[in-house]
Amino acid sequence: MLLKKLKQKSPLIYFICSRIVTMVFLLFFLGFALFGLMELAPGDIVDQMMTQQIMASAEGGPKAGSLAQGQENIFDDAQLAKTREELGLDKPFYVQYFRWLKRVIVDHDLGVSLISRAPVSFLLGSRLMNTLILNLISLVFITLFSFILGVYFSSKAGTRLDVGATFFALFFHAFPGILLLILLQLFASITGLFPVTAYPDFPYSEAPLKFTFSYMHHIFLPLFCSFLGGVGGTMRTIRATMLDQMGMPYIFALRARGISEKRVFLNHAFRNTINPYITGSANLLASLFGGSLILEIIFAYPGVGRLTYEAVLQQDINLVLANSMFLSALVLAGMLISDILLAFVDPRIRYGAEK
Template identity: 30%
Template sequence: LLIISILIFTVIQAPPGDYISAKIEEMERAGEEANMAEIESLRRAFWLDDPQYVRYARWMGFTWFAGFKDQDRGLLQGYLGRSMQTGQPVNKIVGERLAFTFLIAFFSVLFTWGIAIPIGIYSACRQYSWGDYLFTFLGFIGMSIPGFLLAILLMYGSETLFGFTVSGLFSAEFAAQPGMSWAKFVDLLKHIWVPIVIMGMSGTAGMIRVMRANLLDELNKPYVITAEAKGLHPLRLLLKYPVRVALNPFISGIGGLLPTLISGGAIVAVTLSLPTVGPLLLDAIMAQDVYFAASLLMLLTTLSVIGTLFSDILLILLDPRIRQGRSG
């Protein structure tokens, strides 16, 4: 993670200029005069005149250990810094959006698995049947349609046919309402299925092919043939052994799901006006809001590492071959 943090901080600052210089250019294009006193104050507040290694040390929170002062807190102390655009703490800005991001990502994964696993099992058990070809065709159609285009089509269809808008996670009367009420929760359910379906569709076709290929490989192994010869019920045999082994790629891929959904779903989130982390990250990178963008990327990296550890533990629990250190 330390090496990744150095790479992230270096790459984020690779484009020429910084947030302040971009802000000055924007003001000049608009015919406004820049307040140099305010500009200098911002440069000092965000250490923009310091060498890059000093800014990195401050951002990470290494300087906190010198005096244990609150103003020197950084990532190591759980403080994600401040946004250059708003001046607000990143922790505060990201808080609610991260919760919605987790919610959409979680149900998108359930949607993908709920579609891909049964179809993959059917396609493997009925190889080269009309159903196998049909599901394969539909899966590739779903994979080939860009998420943002599907979002636009759903928005247009719902507005035209039903007079109901599906953009955002809440209707206008609930969007600015603080907290969560029963009516607001019901309104959330009316909207959240759209991003779940759109983001889930992108990975469904690939997971169908993975499930089908893995299960076909398992069904041709000697232990399956032996179990069939002993008269074990086909359904019990299928679910108890081959399917469990074929699910390994689904479990091992948990670690990369959240970053993939956020990065791949950022354009969908912008199209649907979703209050998730993806649009924030895009906006921060485009505005050269260095600490905001770097902190979000480090947060996603950390979640990916935690997810990978979680998936490894699940694999150990579910696959006896891994527990016993055997490959087959």
């Protein structure tokens, strides 16, 4: 009864609440699936720790031989089992997951990294801002240039310029992003015009102004790659929407009333290109966050994607789960925001309203 009244009085609020509930269930099943997939991986973090200690002792100098011969005594089954029990790895994966979930919900604690023993919240917070800044800058540039180029080339439809722009848009949209990143890094290495890493080698607190300019110089090539990969598809969507709108009956009616072509083009047809972009922006944001994983690995950028990759290699389940869940929550929140914006931009959309 209460939900029905809320749906009648505030359809948008009801829609937001229902989407949030859906997001919670999606995150729950995502975390469950991640735990299950990590369980299927060969070995566990105890094996990783054992391997690291063996390698460290093997590189320790003259005593390496005797240490290597005594590893079987050091890492016996009883000690390994005790270590797994201390870390909670002796339980089935679903028991581990519900323990982690209880700790997060009740104690608001993401746990500690099983490798570094540092709090997961600290590791995530130290990398999160870098990833957000990189992807938000990419989103702003892709949005700005997609609208400018999409609107401009829609006015040049059928010309050689439009055909050439469409060809290059399709080419870079289909070009493998990982290959483009490697080629750009080779370009930076050969020419020396740009750094081969995407982050300055000194902290922001040391020299804020110098760090800002150095940061812009370091991330230029990764941003350029992200821009080329994202602007092609978005520009083509806006161009196609503009051409579709220019053939609508209301456009002929506006022209018949003597309204200038510039006003028809920008004030009326252009406004109707916003809806498809808002709908596709959530997918664009998801692709940016997904692509930043490869970008951060190749250009050694200290972001959440690279942190997640290192955690997966080390099978640090607490770190993997926290990073993956947080990025997934950001993508789901972006989709929710795009749906809400549609209701404000287009008065015809009424979420949850009775028909």
